[in-house]
Amino acid sequence: MSPSAGTRRTNVRAALFTAPLVVLGVLGTAVAPAGATPYTPHASHTPHHPAKSLTCRGEGVDRDALIRYRTSTVIDAPLSTIWKIQTDVERWPSWQAPVATIERLDHGPFRAGSAFRWTTPVPQTPTTPATTLEITSTVEQLKRKSCIRWTGPAIGEGLRIDRGVHVWNFTEVRGGVRVSTEETHVGEQIESNVPLATEILGQGLEGWLSELKVTAEARAHG
Numbered sequence: 001m002s003p004s005a006g007t008r009r010t011n012v013r014a015a016l017f018t019a020p021l022v023v024l025g026v027l028g029t030a031v032a033p034a035g036a037t038p039y040t041p042h043a044s045h046t047p048h049h050p051a052k053s054l055t056c057r058g059e060g061v062d063r064d065a066l067i068r069y070r071t072s073t074v075i076d077a078p079l080s081t082i083w084k085i086q087t088d089v090e091r092w093p094s095w096q097a098p099v100a101t102i103e104r105l106d107h108g109p110f111r112a113g114s115a116f117r118w119t120t121p122v123p124q125t126p127t128t129p130a131t132t133l134e135i136t137s138t139v140e141q142l143k144r145k146s147c148i149r150w151t152g153p154a155i156g157e158g159l160r161i162d163r164g165v166h167v168w169n170f171t172e173v174r175g176g177v178r179v180s181t182e183e184t185h186v187g188e189q190i191e192s193n194v195p196l197a198t199e200i201l202g203q204g205l206e207g208w209l210s211e212l213k214v215t216a217e218a219r220a221h222g
Contacts, residue, residue, distance in 0.1 A: 053070070053167070053182055054070065054147075054167040054168075054169050054180055054181070054182040055147070055149075055167065056141040056142065056143060056146075056147035056148060056149035056167055056168075056169070057141040057142075057143060057147070057149075058141075059140065059141050059149055060149070060165075060167055060182070061165045061166075061167055061182050061183065061184040062163065062165050062184040062186055065165075065184035065185060065186050066186075066191050066194045067184060067185040067186070067190060067191065067194055067197045067198050067201060068182070068183065068184040068185075068198070068201075069182070069183060069198060069201045069202040069205055070180070070181070070182035070183075071180070071181060071182075071202070071205055071206060071209060072178055072179060072180035072181065072209075073178070073179060073209045073210075073213055074173060074175055074176050074177065074178050074179075075176050075177050075178075075179055075212065075213045075216050075217060076175060076176040076217050076220070076221075077176060077177065077216035077217050077219065077220035077221075078177075078220060079145050079170060079172055079177045080145070081216050081219055081220050082170060082177050082179065082212065082216045083144075083145045083170060085212065085215055085216055085219070086148070086168065086212060087110040087148070088110075089102055089104060089110070089116045089118075090102055090103070090104055090116075092118070095211055095212075095214075095215040096208065096211055097211075098120050098207075099118055099119075099120060100118075100119045100120055100121055100132070101118060101119045102116055102117070102118035102119075103116060103117050103118070104116050105117060105136075110139070110142070111139065111142055112139050112140065112141055112142045113138075113139060114138075114139045114142075115136065115137065115138045115139070116136075116137055117134065117135070117136045117137075118134075118135050118137070119132050119133065119134050119135070120132070120133050120135075121133075122156060122159065131156040131157040131158065131159060132156060133154050133155070133156040133159055134154070134155055134156065135152060135153070135154040135155075135164075136152045136153060137150045137151070137152040137166075138150060138151055138152055145170060146169070146170055147167065147168060147169050147170065148167070148168045149165070149166070149167045149168075150165075150166055151163065151164065151165045151166070152164060159189070160187055160189055161185050161186070161187045161189075161190060162186050162187035162188070163185070163186045163187070164183060164184070164185050164186075165183065165184050166181070166182075166183040167181065167182050167183070168180070168181050169181075179209060179212065179213075181205055181208070181209065183201060183205060185197065185201060
């Protein structure tokens with residue numbers, strides 16, 4: 001590979017790290033660039049992969065999924081503030097830059113059965129064209145101010161995640177609220193490079209938690 005080609009691939013991969021977790025589908029057949037810096041989570045987050053997964057009303061992530069990531073952080077804000085920010089999905093673009101558009105597909109309170117469709121731009125890579133990835137998420141389980149579990153596919157031109165399952169837990173602790181999240185992805189394309197797909201999934205979840213923490217703490221103490 002020429003130096004210029006290697007630089008382009010590194011730049012593309014860095015750009016994808018700023019996109020939401022679903023963008024890992026773009027790199028399902030890509031190869032990690034030589035000399036790339038391994039992903040290191042934010043010091044305030046605690047990534048781990050325990051045998052027992054997060055659940056919401058007894059349901060968790062896909063047990064047999066090859067691509068999975070779990071992490072958590074403590075947010076110094078009231079649980080009501082954090083819950084409002086996270087479940088007011090139509091306002092995600094105001095604090096999550098990678099979310100381009102979002103639309104609630106139902107009306108009323110955010111609840112089990114609620115659905116929303118959201119999009120994120122995806123840059124060109126050596127193996128896929130620039131496109132927009134569309135994610136349709138359906139809330140399968142929810143317990144107010146305690147947990148959420150939603151599922152759904154992510155589809156774009158030449159890109160696909162057949163099934164994503166995302167679980168959130170919210171627990172009041174000393175110093176605020178511990179927000180824990182775990183997600184799995186299933187799909188032939190992304191499973192062709194599980195380590196890279198997992199790394200990018202981790203980057204997306206860590207970024208989401210960081211932005212949620214900043215937004216909630218600013219609202220609580222601003």
